[in-house]
Amino acid sequence: MSRRRKVLLGIVAVIVIAFIGLQLIPPEKVFSDYKFPGNPPVDAQFQWDSPQTEQLARSACYDCHSNETRYPWYSHVAPVSWLIYDDINVARDSLNFSTWSKREIDVNDIIDQIQQGAMPLPIYLPLHSEAQLTAEQKAQLIAGLQATFGS
Numbered sequence: 001m002s003r004r005r006k007v008l009l010g011i012v013a014v015i016v017i018a019f020i021g022l023q024l025i026p027p028e029k030v031f032s033d034y035k036f037p038g039n040p041p042v043d044a045q046f047q048w049d050s051p052q053t054e055q056l057a058r059s060a061c062y063d064c065h066s067n068e069t070r071y072p073w074y075s076h077v078a079p080v081s082w083l084i085y086d087d088i089n090v091a092r093d094s095l096n097f098s099t100w101s102k103r104e105i106d107v108n109d110i111i112d113q114i115q116q117g118a119m120p121l122p123i124y125l126p127l128h129s130e131a132q133l134t135a136e137q138k139a140q141l142i143a144g145l146q147a148t149f150g151s
C-alpha cells in the first residue's frame with residue numbers, strides 16, 4: 001500500500017470511529033435542560049373544531065408540538081438526533097397540543113407564525129412533504145385554529 005493510501009485510510013478510520021463514538025452520546029446527555037424524551041403521555045385538553053383542522057395540524061405541527069412525534073430513522077443518528085431532539089424539546093415547551101389547555105394556547109401567535117412562514121420550521125419541510133401546505137390548506141388551517149381556540 002502506498003504511503004498516500006495509508007494516510008487516506010487512516011483519516012477515514014478516524015472519521016468512522018468518531019462517528020460511532022458520537023452514537024454513544026444520547027441527546028439527553030448533550031442538553032442539560034432536556035425535559036421531554038421520546039413521547040410522554042397524551043392528555044388533550046381541548047376539542048378540534050373539525051377532523052380536517054386536526055389532520056392539517058397533525059401533518060404540519062404534531063411532530064414537534066405534541067407528544068405524538070413520529071421519529072424517522074435518522075432522528076436516532078447523532079449528531080442529527082441532537083438537533084432534532086433539541087428542536088422537539090424547545091417546541092413542546094412553546095406549544096404542546098397534547099397537554100395544553102385551550103386557555104394556554106395563544107391562537108394569534110400561532111396564526112402569526114404560520115402567516116410569516118416561520119412555522120412549520122423551514123428546515124423540516126424538505127423531508128416532510130405532508131407538512132408543505134398549499135395556500136388553500138394554510139387558509140383552512142388558520143380558519144380551523146381560529147374556530148378551535150379563538151374566544
Ligand code: HEC
Nearest residue numbers: 060061063064087090091094095109110113119120121124
Ligand atoms: C420541526 C419542528 C417544528 C414544526 C414541524 C413546527 N414547529 Fe413550531 N416551533 C418549533 C420550535 C423549535 C419552536 C421554538 C423556537 C422558536 O421560536 O423558533 C417553535 C415555536 C412555535 C411557536 C411559538 C413561537 C413564539 O416564539 O412565540 C408557535 C406558535 C409555533 N411554533 C407554531 C407552530 C405551528 C402552528 C406549526 C404547524 C403549522 C409548527 N409550529 C410546526 C418547531 C416546530
